Amino acid sequence: MRKIIKNANIITMVSKRILYRYDLLVENGVIAGIEQNIDMCHADTIDCTDKYVLPGLFDMHVHLDEPVMLGLLLANGITSVRNMWGAPRILQWKKAVEKGELTGPRIYTTNPMTDGFKSWQGCNVVESLAEAEQAVLKAIEEGYDYFKSFPNIKKDVFVKLMETANRYGLKVVGHGNNNVTVNQLISLGYYSLEHISFLPENDDEIVALAKSGMWFTPTHLVIDKVNEHVCKGKPLFPCLHEEYISNKCKSAWEQATNIRRNEPRYKKFYLQDFIRRGKTFMAHSDKILLGTDTANPGVVPGFSLHEELREMVNIYGLEPYKALRMGTVNAALNLGIEDIFGTIEVNKAADLLILEENPLTAIENTNEIYAVIKAGKLFDKAALEEIKANAII
Numbered sequence: 001m002r003k004i005i006k007n008a009n010i011i012t013m014v015s016k017r018i019l020y021r022y023d024l025l026v027e028n029g030v031i032a033g034i035e036q037n038i039d040m041c042h043a044d045t046i047d048c049t050d051k052y053v054l055p056g057l058f059d060m061h062v063h064l065d066e067p068v069m070l071g072l073l074l075a076n077g078i079t080s081v082r083n084m085w086g087a088p089r090i091l092q093w094k095k096a097v098e099k100g101e102l103t104g105p106r107i108y109t110t111n112p113m114t115d116g117f118k119s120w121q122g123c124n125v126v127e128s129l130a131e132a133e134q135a136v137l138k139a140i141e142e143g144y145d146y147f148k149s150f151p152n153i154k155k156d157v158f159v160k161l162m163e164t165a166n167r168y169g170l171k172v173v174g175h176g177n178n179n180v181t182v183n184q185l186i187s188l189g190y191y192s193l194e195h196i197s198f199l200p201e202n203d204d205e206i207v208a209l210a211k212s213g214m215w216f217t218p219t220h221l222v223i224d225k226v227n228e229h230v231c232k233g234k235p236l237f238p239c240l241h242e243e244y245i246s247n248k249c250k251s252a253w254e255q256a257t258n259i260r261r262n263e264p265r266y267k268k269f270y271l272q273d274f275i276r277r278g279k280t281f282m283a284h285s286d287k288i289l290l291g292t293d294t295a296n297p298g299v300v301p302g303f304s305l306h307e308e309l310r311e312m313v314n315i316y317g318l319e320p321y322k323a324l325r326m327g328t329v330n331a332a333l334n335l336g337i338e339d340i341f342g343t344i345e346v347n348k349a350a351d352l353l354i355l356e357e358n359p360l361t362a363i364e365n366t367n368e369i370y371a372v373i374k375a376g377k378l379f380d381k382a383a384l385e386e387i388k389a390n391a392i393i
Contacts, residue, residue, distance in 0.1 A: 002027050003376065004038055005352070008048035011360065012344040013055055013328050016321050018360070024053065026350040029376035034346060046378065051370050052358050054324065055344055056080065056351035058331030059105075059305045061194060061217050061291025067093055069294075069301045070104025071391035072244060075384045076302030077353035077366070079374045080331065080341065082291070083109035084174075084194070086144050103387065105374070106351075108146070108335055110173060111139035115150035116157065126153060132161035140170055145335075146191075148174040151198070155179040162188040173215075186212040192289070192334065195219050196278040197269075203280050210285035215334050217291040218278045220311045225298035227271040230260045240307075241300040246392050253297035279316055289334055290327030295393060306366050313363045320363040350376040 005024040012019065012034075025033035025043070056079025064070070064083045070093070073081060083090055086109040094107040114124040114135055126132045132153075139147050147170050153161065158177045165172050171191035175198050180188070182205040192215035193199070199206050199216075209216070228234045236253055239245075245253075260266055282288055290312070292304040305327065312323040332342025340349050356368035372379045379387070 001376070002032075002043035003046060003350075003373075003378065004040055004043045005046045005048050005053060005354070005373075006038075006040070008051055008053045008354070009358070010034065010344055011052055011054040011324075011358075013325065014343050014345065016360065018052075018358075021049075024344070024350075024352075026373070026376050029350050031344065031346055031348050031350050034344065044378075046354075046371070048354060048370070052355045052365075053344065054353050054355070054359065055328040055342055056105075056353050056372065056374060057305060057327045057366075058082070058290065058335075059292055059294070059302075059327070060289040060331050060334065061219050061293050062301070063293070063295060064090055064093065064107070064109075065295055066393060067102060067104070068391050069393055070097070070102060071387040072300070072302040072393065073105050074103060074302075074372060074374065074379070075369075075387045075391065076305060077369055077372050078105050078302060078305055079351040079353075079372070080106040080108065080335075082146075082331075082335070083107055084148055084293075085113050086111045086148075088142075091143055109144055110146040110148035111135075111142065111144040113148045113150055113174070114153070114161075116153040119150055119152055123150065126157055126161065129157060129160040132157045133164045136161060136164040136168065136170060140168055144170075146170070147172045149177065151175045151178040153177060153179070159188065162190070182208055185209075186214065190214060192217065194291070195223065195293075196274040197223055199274075199277040199281060201273075201277070206277055206280045207284050210281045210283075210287075213285075213287060215287045215289055215330075216281050216285065217289040218312070218316070219291050219293045219308075220275070220278065220315065221304055221308045222293035222296045222299050223271065223274055224311070225296065226260065226266065227269060229257050229298060230266050231269050231271075233261070236297055239298060239300075241303045244300055244303075244388065244392055249295075249393050257297050275315060282316060282318070286322075286325075287330065287334075288326050289330055290323070301393060306364075309363050309366055320360050323363060324359060324366075350374075 010019040023038040096102040173192035332338040352373040357365040
């Protein structure tokens, strides 16, 4: 099926340059042409006069608890996600999305989170060299895209895990490791570090991580929510987009927050220091990813990514273009799919976000969604509203 996105202002993300009043030809889910005045013969036409088109967004740190989350993500212009705690059901949803049986973003996922002891209910535990090697091989066999580690794995076991993952080309991401130095973590090839709260306290170590080429996902919003609702005791509700949160989910959020309020680690939770660490990393690296840690308490799927974008601009001082790169170009580079996704170019996938206003002049404009296109399929405003109406987490 041919579609022409007519007379649009195209933000390709190849550069800051905007292609004003251009047409996009989409064929079989792929961008087949970018030029002015494309022949409209035998094609469905989408009038995008005065609209702005950019690549679909990636949320690079989500926890998919329920398939209904997928709808909220897509309705907010998120056409791909990196799920950070895998499970067999996530692999099933991934295949269902690929087949068109589920409506939602493309899913890339880690294996189940792995630590040195049972730090979280349901996590995998590795205590020996053999278990570390087997955990990596199992993740590969089951089809996970990444291996996620938590920081309490013993040093020799962690080294074995990293060596095995490197040997088989499986990238390890997550919370680093408390039992190795920053330089050892770098030399072992740790691929992506998550959360401003897991950056080292020491600036020199942060700079070393940044200059090493390691990826980093700040997830500022979830840290801010912990600070507000756990450390300061602010009630979770009312909150933005509360209409998409079921009573069951509200109860679960309240329970998780109450548990955290009694955990010692949250007694030394310094938001401003975490922000400083994040800014330090960003001053020395462009390898930054956009992620939210949804659906943690207070972090509503889909909507939260637009909040994260605003925080990257308003708190961390990034220009809108650079913040948007985190969730488009950088995400594709991190996933190794930059030949297909991340920018608007001929022969790339037609995963697109169409906005009413220019997000490069005001990042808040990412909220003004006119339509979403995923794999060439159009979701107009009416379709997006219908998806949201049926997506209560």
